[in-house]
Amino acid sequence: MVVPTVYAWAGGAPALRRLTEVFYARVRQDEVLEPVFRRMGPHHQEHVADWLGEVFGGPPVYTREHGGYPAMLSHHLGLRITEAQRARWAAMVAASADEAGLPSDPEFRSAFVAYVEWGTRLAMANSAEGASPPPAAPVPRWGWGEAPPYLP
Template sequence: MIQKSSIPTLFEWAGGMPVFEQLTKFFYQKVLQDPLLEPVFKHMSPEHQMHVAHFIAEVFGGPEWYSTADGNHFKMIQKHLNKHLTEQHRQRWVALLLETADEIRLPDDPEFRSAFVAYIEWGTRIAVINSNSDELQMNPDEPMPKWGWGVPGGPFLG
C-alpha cells in the first residue's frame, strides 16, 4: 500500500518543469498556426508560453515561479478581461493542448489524465467567463489554485 506522503504531485508525475515548458512551447506553435486561435494570440509576448508553463506547473504542485516572478492568480485572470473568448475558442484551445500532451508523451495513465483534463476544463471555462467581462469581482490576494489527484487519489500502481 502506498503511503499518502509518498504520492507524487501532478507536477512530479508529469516529469517536472522541462515537460511543462515543452508542452507550452509546442502547443503555442500550433496555436499560432490555427485559423481560429491565431488572431487571439498573435500579439502575445515571446515570454507568454513560459508564463503559461510556470502557471500550470505551479497549479499542479510545482515551484511557485509564476507567483513569485510572473504575477499572481489575480493578475493572470485580469489578462483575460475583455478578450471576448467564445466556447469555440475554448474547445479548440483544449483540443490543441491535449493533442500536444499526447505528442510529447505526457503521462497517459487514467488518474493523471483525469486530473489534467479536469483542470484544463475548469480553467478554460473560467477564462471564457472572465474574458467576457470588463471588471473582475475577485480578491486581489486570491491564492493560486492547487490541483491534485482528485477522486482517484493518486496513481494506480497496481
C-alpha cells in the same frame, strides 16, 4: 507510500515547457486561435508553463516571478473568449500533451483535463464583457481528484 504531485508525475518544469512549446506552435497555425494569440509576448509560453507548474503542485514560480493570480486574471479580462475558442484551446492542449510526451496513464490525463476544463471555462467567464471576478485570490492547487495513482 507518498503520492507525488501531479507536477512531479508530469515530469516537472521541463515537461510543462515542452507542452507549451508544442501547444503554442500549434496555436500559431490554427485558424481559430491564431488571431487571439497574435500579439502574445515572447515569453508567453514559458509563463503559462510556470502557471501550470504552480497549479499542479510545483514551486510557486508564477506567483514569485510573474505576478500570481492577479496578473494571470488581468491577462484574460476583456478578451471575450468565445466557446469555440475555449473548446479549441482545451482540445489542442490535450492533443499537445501526447506530442510533448506527457504521461498517458488514465490518472494523470484525468487530472490534467479536469483542470483544463475548469480553467478554460473560468478564463472564458472572466474574459466576458462586464465580468467582475475577484481581483485577488490564491493560485488554485490541483490534485488527483477521485483517482490518484495506485501505489501499493
